[in-house]
Amino acid sequence: MNGQVKFIISQKHSSQQFESQEWQKIEHAFKQFVGLEHIKETLKSIAAWAVINQKREEFGLKTEKQSHHMLFYGNPGTGKTTAARVMATLLKELNILERGHLVEAERADLVGEYIGHTAVKTRELIKKAEGGILFIDEAYSLSRGGEKDFGREAIDTLVKHMEDSSGRFICILAGYKREMNGFLRMNTGLKSRFAHLLYFPDYTLNDLNHIAVNMFNIKDYKLSKPAGDRLLRSMREMGDISGNGRFVRNLTEFIIRAQAVRLLKYEELTKKDCMYISEDDVLKGIEGYKKDKQDHQ
Known part of the structure; x- marks a missing residue:
């Protein structure tokens, strides 16, 4: 037993x-x-x-x-x-x-x-x-x-x-x-x-921020601490995101393009340079996103 x-x-x-x-x-x-x-x-x-x-x-x-x-x-x-x-x-x-x-x-x-x-x-x-x-x-x-x-x-x-x-x-x-x-x-x-x-349901702001960070990570990009803070703050200030994942996808593309413009001016590039997203990249990317959206309204 x-x-x-x-x-x-x-x-x-x-x-x-x-x-x-x-x-x-x-x-x-x-x-x-x-x-x-x-x-x-x-x-x-x-x-x-x-x-x-x-x-x-x-x-x-x-x-x-x-x-x-x-x-x-x-x-x-x-x-x-x-x-x-x-x-x-x-x-x-x-x-x-x-x-x-x-x-x-x-x-x-x-x-x-x-x-x-x-x-x-x-x-x-x-x-x-x-x-x-x-x-x-x-x-x-x-x-x-x-x-x-x-x-x-x-x-x-x-x-x-x-x-x-x-x-x-x-x-x-x-x-x-x-x-x-x-x-x-x-x-x-x-x-x-x-x-x-x-x-x-619509995504919350924190969810959208998490999605954005994931998108960068999947593509082998790394946000600096100031860049990450700026991204979250800017999304909150934009106020018209409507819990939309497509908004995040479009925004990350504009930020990546802004980084590419910055890097192309360098004489020499390292692997870290190609991965690093700066606060200025985020600002320029958001600026480009807003202008593009305005042009298509």
């Missing part, structure tokens, strides 16, 4: 000490995500559920028919496309999806120019997405033409294949929350096809 107790305790300790390879893959996939804690936890749980469902099937246990089709709500630049891309790669690694590729589409990719053309285009796109994820951004644009628009045909074709081809591909529709709610009313069966509705 004592030996049996010891064995059970040892087994329990072992399971706490070592995580499965599947869970390590899930954790690693979302390691680079900044903010979006609720989104990360939800996507992790979806992936974990899919894996365990497969394990239950292998053991001959009852399993649920799973739908992984998703709706992503949120403003532009809040990480929706990135999340879709990460999920595609992760589900391939977990053997949930066969290919793990992401097919990005918009209205023009689905809607044809004459009767019958739309259904053909939509089916071709779905075929292309098999084994991966079909990601349709600004999906509500399919409903903008009214009752007689071919966009309705695209929606009806998509709904049918989401049911008939369940498991062969995942469909993710994305867009603004208000517009997406109106879009879902276009087809009575549309909303029921989506098991997961995820809202992507």
